[in-house]
Amino acid sequence: MGILIKNGTIVTAIDKYVGDVxxxxxxxxxxxxxxxxxxxxxxxxxxxxxxFPGGLDxxxxxxxxxxxxxxxxxFETGTAAGVAGGTTSIIDFVIPARDEDLMDALAAWHDKxxxxxxxxxxxxxxxxxxxxxxxxxxTCVEEKGIPSFKTFMAYRGxxxxxxxxxxxxxxxxxxxxxxxxxxxxxxxxxxxxQDQLMAEGKTGPKYHALSRxxxxxxxxxxxxxxxxxxxxxxxxVVHVTCVQAVEAIAAARARGQLxxxxxxxxxxxxxxxIYDQPGFAGAAAVMSPPIRPKxxxxxxxxxxxSGTLEVVATDHCPFNLHGQKDMxxxxxxxxxxxxxxxxxxxALMYTAGVMGGRLNLHQFVDLTSTRxxxxxxxxxxxxxxxxxxxxxxxxxxxxxxxxxxxxxxxxKVDTSIFENFETRGTCSSVIVNGRVQYSDxxxxxxxxxxxxxxxxxP
Ligand code: URP
Ligand code: ZN
Ligand code: ZN
Numbered sequence: 001m002g003i004l005i006k007n008g009t010i011v012t013a014i015d016k017y018v019g020d021v022x023x024x025x026x027x028x029x030x031x032x033x034x035x036x037x038x039x040x041x042x043x044x045x046x047x048x049x050x051x052f053p054g055g056l057d058x059x060x061x062x063x064x065x066x067x068x069x070x071x072x073x074x075f076e077t078g079t080a081a082g083v084a085g086g087t088t089s090i091i092d093f094v095i096p097a098r099d100e101d102l103m104d105a106l107a108a109w110h111d112k113x114x115x116x117x118x119x120x121x122x123x124x125x126x127x128x129x130x131x132x133x134x135x136x137x138x139t140c141v142e143e144k145g146i147p148s149f150k151t152f153m154a155y156r157g158x159x160x161x162x163x164x165x166x167x168x169x170x171x172x173x174x175x176x177x178x179x180x181x182x183x184x185x186x187x188x189x190x191x192x193x194q195d196q197l198m199a200e201g202k203t204g205p206k207y208h209a210l211s212r213x214x215x216x217x218x219x220x221x222x223x224x225x226x227x228x229x230x231x232x233x234x235x236x237v238v239h240v241t242c243v244q245a246v247e248a249i250a251a252a253r254a255r256g257q258l259x260x261x262x263x264x265x266x267x268x269x270x271x272x273x274i275y276d277q278p279g280f281a282g283a284a285a286v287m288s289p290p291i292r293p294k295x296x297x298x299x300x301x302x303x304x305x306s307g308t309l310e311v312v313a314t315d316h317c318p319f320n321l322h323g324q325k326d327m328x329x330x331x332x333x334x335x336x337x338x339x340x341x342x343x344x345x346x347a348l349m350y351t352a353g354v355m356g357g358r359l360n361l362h363q364f365v366d367l368t369s370t371r372x373x374x375x376x377x378x379x380x381x382x383x384x385x386x387x388x389x390x391x392x393x394x395x396x397x398x399x400x401x402x403x404x405x406x407x408x409x410x411x412k413v414d415t416s417i418f419e420n421f422e423t424r425g426t427c428s429s430v431i432v433n434g435r436v437q438y439s440d441x442x443x444x445x446x447x448x449x450x451x452x453x454x455x456x457x458p
Contacts, residue, residue, distance in 0.1 A: 001040050002029075003431060008046030008395060012053060012385050013366040021051060023391035026434035031387060042436065044429055046395045052365055053385050054088025054392030054432065055346050058123075058372040059238055059262060059313035062092055063112055067158075067336040068327060072318045072413045076115040078342060080445045081410035082316075083437050085343035086427040088392035089119040089382050089453065091372075093150050095159055098128045102136040106144065116450030118432045119390070121378065123181060125150040129165040134172045141176045145454025147377055148179040148236070153220045154212075154288055156187035163227065170231040177457055179375070180228065181236040184220035184245065185212060185289055194333050205282035206275035208332040209290035217289050218244020225252045225259055234258035236375065239315050241267040241289045243299040250308045260375055262311040263300050265341060265348040266291060266417055274417065283325040284415040286335040287315070301358050304367060311375070312349055312367045314341030318413035340411035344404055346394070347423040355424045377455035391434035400426040410443065 002024040010019050010031070022030035022041075037043055062078040064071040073081065075092075082090060092113065096105035102124060113120050124140045126133060126149050140146040151169055152160045161169070166182075173180045193211040197203075202210075221237055225248055228235040237249060240261045252259040266287070271294045275282040285291055303309040317338025319325050328335030346368055353359035359367070373383025380386050385393065402423045406416040430438035437445045 001042060002038060003042050003044060003391070003434065003436065004035060004037050005044045005046050005051055005393065005395060008049055008051035010051045010385055011361045011365055013362050013370040016361065021385065021393065023393070023431060023434045026391055028385065028387055028389045028391050031385065044395060049428060050361070050396040050398060051385065052086070052394040052396055053369045053383050054394055054430070055086045056089045056369045056372045056378065056382050057082060057087045057313050057316065057342055057345060058091040058311060058376055059315050060090045060092050060342055061315070061317040061338065064095060064317060066317070066338070067334070069319060069324045069336050071338060072320055072324065073316070073340065073411060074115065075113045075120070076117060076447050077410070077412040078316060079116040079118045079120065079450055080443055081343040083118055083430050083432055083445055084410045084443055086346040086394040086396070086430055087342055088430065088432045091121045091123055091376060093123045093125050095125040096127050098159065102133070103139065110452065113452065115447050117437065117445035117447060118450045119453050120450055121376070121453040121455050122146050123148045123150045125152070125159065126169045127152070127159040127161065129161070129168050133168070137172050137178070138176060141178050145456065147177070147455055147457045148181055149173055150181045152183045153224065154183055154185035154187045154190055156191055160187045163223070166224070167227055167231060170227055170233040174231055174233040179234055179236055179457060181238055182224045183238055184217055184224050186216040186220045189216050198331065198333065203331055205280065205286050205332055205335060208286045208335060209272050209275050212288060212290050214242035214244050214292060214296065217242050218248060221245040222248040225249070225257065228259065229257055236260040236262065238262050238313070239264050239267065239289060240300070240309060241292050242296045246299055246303045246308055250303070253308065260311065261303065261309040262313050263304070263309050264313055264315050265345055266339065268297055268300050269348060269352055270417065271297060280326065280329055283328065283335050284321050285339060285417045286325065286332065286337055287339050288337045304363070305358065310367070310371045312345065313372070314345050316340055316342040318411055320414045322414055339417045340413050343410050344418055344423070347402065347426060348418065348421070350425040351423045377457045378453060391431055393431040394427050395429040396425055397428040398425045400428070402426055
């Protein structure tokens with residue numbers, strides 16, 4: 001059974017027009033005006049509403065084993081929360097343990113992800129360098145549909161790599177026409193500051209932020225850019241949070257280096273006063289890099305508008321305050337790093353970006369869907385409203401309002417870092433692979449309906 005969306009204002013990264021969209025067998029099959037309903041077709045009246053391409057979140061961690069626990073949303077609940085908020089595909093990170101066979105880790109991720117309700121792809125994290133690593137990277141690109149690799153300059157002694165390993169990853173990726181993505185923080189300096197603060201008896205959540213100040217991110221971003229320049233490898237910097245990193249990316253782009261930057265709603269909308277909440281509550285916002293002092297947020301908005309930053313992802317990686325985050329109640333170094341975000345990315349960006357006068361509708365679509373699809377080799381199948389694209393669509397009611405709360409969200413976690421945030425605009429219907437999976441507040445997802453998307457870069 002197909003779907004006919006009637007009379008919506010169709011908005012893509014470049015176009016805006018009123019029209020109808022027909023979806024048949026999971027694909028967009030016709031776009032026009034006054035399209036007639038075919039027999040058996042479900043009609044969605046989108047008059048007065050927008051029709052956007054489904055959101056693509058290229059930075060999520062579902063059921064990630066990390067810091068002695070596992071992130072709280074699995075692939076089913078996490079992708080379902082995404083659908084409830086208009087995100088219809090994700091790219092998760094396969095993260096092997098140090099010394100683990102990358103192909104074994106990939107097989108384990110495929111097992112976990114098979115229960116996704118919407119489509120998914122993977123980046124491969126290279127967490128160590130050994131005799132087989134280059135071959136595994138080649139297999140990822142040539143046989144597994146994974147042309148992007150993740151490196152962590154932080155998390156030393158766990159999943160982090162040193163510069164020698166990072167250079168090998170970049171050289172190998174360059175030869176494979178693959179893209180290296182990087183978590184940029186000066187890992188050794190973080191450890192030194194953590195140890196110093198703990199020795200001074202500073203154990204609470206706010207010291208997490210003080211152990212990872214912005215200059216450490218700025219330095220690592222600059223270093224990664226320099227290494228990418230020397231190896232002639234393009235670079236994608238994940239979760240950019242601060243002025244220093246933005247300036248490094250802007251300078252690289254100005255001299256013609258291909259460097260992409262991503263940020264997340266929490267870095268645009270929160271400041272480090274979140275760590276001053278009473279007791280242990282600030283632990284909910286312990287993530288790396290941390291939420292920054294006031295001032296950095298406006299620089300990030302500026303960078304989105306100017307194109308220095310091109311993607312808004314979430315780094316969705318939730319941990320419960322009770323039972324997970326509290327592993328670190330006497331030692332901030334043991335608080336699992338990460339927070340939930342996938343459900344509210346579109347609503348927050350629409351509210352603060354579009355309604356806040358900071359972004360136009362095309363920038364909103366580009367930042368939350370189209371650009372990531374292009375950078376990571378999923379366009380036009382994802383991120384577009386064109387005949388032949390996957391029928392992943394959001395019907396967006398601009399008049400609706402909402403309030404974010406852990407009591408009502410679909411994330412499987414006991415807190416929200418955006419608790420009580422008021423939002424404007426919401427999905428009235430979300431179509432995933434040609435099926436309505438969310439409508440008027442009700443999720444109708446199907447465990448396992450998501451498909452693995454193989455990618456290749458142009
Ligand atoms: O704190 C975070 N960001 N947790 C997830 C892992 C990562 O660094 O992206
Ligand atoms: Zn990271
Ligand atoms: Zn991450």
